[in-house]
Amino acid sequence: MMTGILSLVLIAISSAELGHVAELGWIARSAIGLHVAAVFLWTGALLPLYPLVASGQTLLVQSLLRRFGELGWGIVGCLLLAGTWLLWRMLEGKPMALFNSTYGWLMLGKLLLVTSLLCLAALNRFRLVPALREQSGRTLQKSIFF
Numbered sequence: 001m002m003t004g005i006l007s008l009v010l011i012a013i014s015s016a017e018l019g020h021v022a023e024l025g026w027i028a029r030s031a032i033g034l035h036v037a038a039v040f041l042w043t044g045a046l047l048p049l050y051p052l053v054a055s056g057q058t059l060l061v062q063s064l065l066r067r068f069g070e071l072g073w074g075i076v077g078c079l080l081l082a083g084t085w086l087l088w089r090m091l092e093g094k095p096m097a098l099f100n101s102t103y104g105w106l107m108l109g110k111l112l113l114v115t116s117l118l119c120l121a122a123l124n125r126f127r128l129v130p131a132l133r134e135q136s137g138r139t140l141q142k143s144i145f146f
Contacts, residue, residue, distance in 0.1 A: 061132060072121065087107060
């Protein structure tokens with residue numbers, strides 16, 4: 001557990017010190033650290049959920065997935081707030097830079113992927129998790145995999 005926490009902290013710090021916001025102030029570096037940590041926490045939590053869904057322990061799985069969904073709101077909220085603020089800073093307050101630069105186009109692609117993941121997360125939370133009692137977890141497992 002301590003190794004995982006230390007790894008997360010080191011990855012967040014290295015992203016802040018070596019990444020594309022390193023020349024910005026400490027607030028931007030803190031925001032990228034938070035952003036990276038949120039990504040790793042959210043995606044890392046999916047790893048143990050994948051085999052758990054196939055375990056057949058429906059009540060336990062539903063309970064854990066509900067808790068994951070509750071915690072996920074906070075993690076995704078931090079992710080989106082930090083990401084939005086960082087994007088604003090990187091675009092220097094010029095939204096049209098999204099369409100006039102390579103960075104902007106790459107960011108639009110990333111935003112499309114993030115939107116797709118959030119839609120998949122909503123499908124899991126509101127459709128697939130409640131349906132676990134009536135169905136096997138195979139569809140949910142595929143969704144977690146993607």
